[in-house]
Amino acid sequence: MSPITGKDTVASLQARLEQTERQAHARQRQLERYAADLREVFKQERARAQELRRSYMATVRALSNAVEARDAYTGKHAERVAAYGMELARCCGLAVEDSPQIEFGFLLHDVGKVAVPDAILFKSGSLTEEEYSLVRRHPVIGTEILRDVDFLGEGKLVVRHHHERWDGTGYPDGLKGDDIPLAARVFAVADALDAPTTDRPYRRGTRFSRAREEIRNHSGTQFDPDVIHAFETISDERFAELQAGNE
Numbered sequence: 724m725s726p727i728t729g730k731d732t733v734a735s736l737q738a739r740l741e742q743t744e745r746q747a748h749a750r751q752r753q754l755e756r757y758a759a760d761l762r763e764v765f766k767q768e769r770a771r772a773q774e775l776r777r778s779y780m781a782t783v784r785a786l787s788n789a790v791e792a793r794d795a796y797t798g799k800h801a802e803r804v805a806a807y808g809m810e811l812a813r814c815c816g817l818a819v820e821d822s823p824q825i826e827f828g829f830l831l832h833d834v835g836k837v838a839v840p841d842a843i844l845f846k847s848g849s850l851t852e853e854e855y856s857l858v859r860r861h862p863v864i865g866t867e868i869l870r871d872v873d874f875l876g877e878g879k880l881v882v883r884h885h886h887e888r889w890d891g892t893g894y895p896d897g898l899k900g901d902d903i904p905l906a907a908r909v910f911a912v913a914d915a916l917d918a919p920t921t922d923r924p925y926r927r928g929t930r931f932s933r934a935r936e937e938i939r940n941h942s943g944t945q946f947d948p949d950v951i952h953a954f955e956t957i958s959d960e961r962f963a964e965l966q967a968g969n970e
């Protein structure tokens with residue numbers, strides 16, 4: 724066996740070093756390929772999720788429009804209330820960008836009215852006790868209609884609780900204060916803003932400033948004072964802009 728010379732050792736070390744470097748480069752290239760594959764999968768998944776979200780939104784809007792089509796006077800009430808509600812929900816710290824479920828609930832809040840006959844829903848005179856109790860069932864009927872539609876998630880809580888009142892005198896469950904889901908407390912304010920500010924064939928809608936005063940008067944009774952506080956940070960001009968975008 725020939726002795727190991729200094730020259731051989733340097734040469735073999737160099738060869739081993741080069742081999743190690745080649746292996747390291749190969750591993751790096753492999754890792755880069757994995758990273759690129761993962762990025763591609765992630766991109767595809769995100770595109771699929773966005774597509775799914777668009778499909779859900781289109782379905783919800785179709786259903787909402789079908790409900791609204793019965794009432795020629797309210798126009799795009801659900802779209803406007805949803806726009807006001809989303810603006811207010813953001814100010815109240817609700818994570819509406821991450822999940823569309825709250826917006827779904829805003830759009831479908833009155834879906835249960837499909838079960839209320841036209842003769843009662845559009846009656847010009849005052850309702851009898853029996854008729855009124857039928858109208859008051861619409862949040863429960865709406866919840867029943869949407870019961871198995873899982874993608875609506877907490878949006879279904881808006882449908883059920885949008886007529887609850889902060890002081891506990893609302894319906895259908897008479898929930899009080901924080902027991903009412905926040906999205907439903909937000910919606911109640913948005914809903915109260917729409918009716919008086921919308922033009923009807925028999926009268927022009929009032930200004931947002933007038934409607935705001937009226938809503939403010941019901942802080943702590945009908946509405947959550949914290950939601951009213953957030954509501955006051957949104958200008959009349961902003962609401963007018965949202966209204967114009969949903970006419």
Ligand SMILES: [Fe+2]
Nearest residue numbers: 832833885886
């Ligand atoms: Fe309602």
